[in-house]
Amino acid sequence: MLDLWDLARFIADNYAGAARIAELMIGRSPWLAMALSGLMPSTEILATDIDPGAIASIKSLCPRIRAELDDLLSPRIELYEGADLLYAIRPPPELIPYAAELAKRVRSDLLIRPYWGEEAGFHFERRMGWMPQKHRSARFFLLRPRSGERGAGDMSKASDMF
DSSP, X not given: OHHHHHHHHHXXXXXXXXXXXEXXXXXXXXXXXXXXXXXXXXXXXXXXXXXXXXXXXXXXXXXXXXXXXXXXXXOOHHHXXXXXXXXXXXXXXXXXXXXXXXXXHHTOEEEEEOOGGGGGGSOOOGGGTEEEEXXXXXXXXXXXXXXXXXXXXXXXXXXXXX
C-alpha cells in the first residue's frame, strides 16, 4: 500500500491543477482513487470499469468518486475528454494498447502501474514514448501524448528514472 500512497503523492504533486483524472479498469480496488479524492478535492476523480458490480461497489464505498460503466475496447470518449491524466493499476497487458489509444484520442497523459512480474506481457518501449518513472517506492510508466501539450509538464518532481 505504501507504493500506492507514493503514487497518489506523485499524481497530486504533478497534476495539481487537473480538472479531471480517470482510473481505467478500477475493478474493486478504489484505494488510489480514494486517496486522490482526498488529496485533490477540486479535481473530478472518475473511475471506469466494464463490471457493473464493481461500479456499484465503488459508488457505495466512495460517493466522491464518479463511477461509470465503460468498456475500454469501445470507450465512451466523452467520459474522458478534458482529463489531464488517465491511469490504470495492474491492468491486463493486452489492454494497455487500448488505454494508450484512448489517451492519445483525448490528449491525456497515461500512467500505468503494472504487475512487475508480468511486465513481460507488455513491452514499455521508450521509442514509443513510454517513460519509466520512480517516485519514492512507486514505480510506473508514463506516456505523454505530445511534449508541451496537456498534462504534467515538467516531471522534475519525480525522483529517479529506473
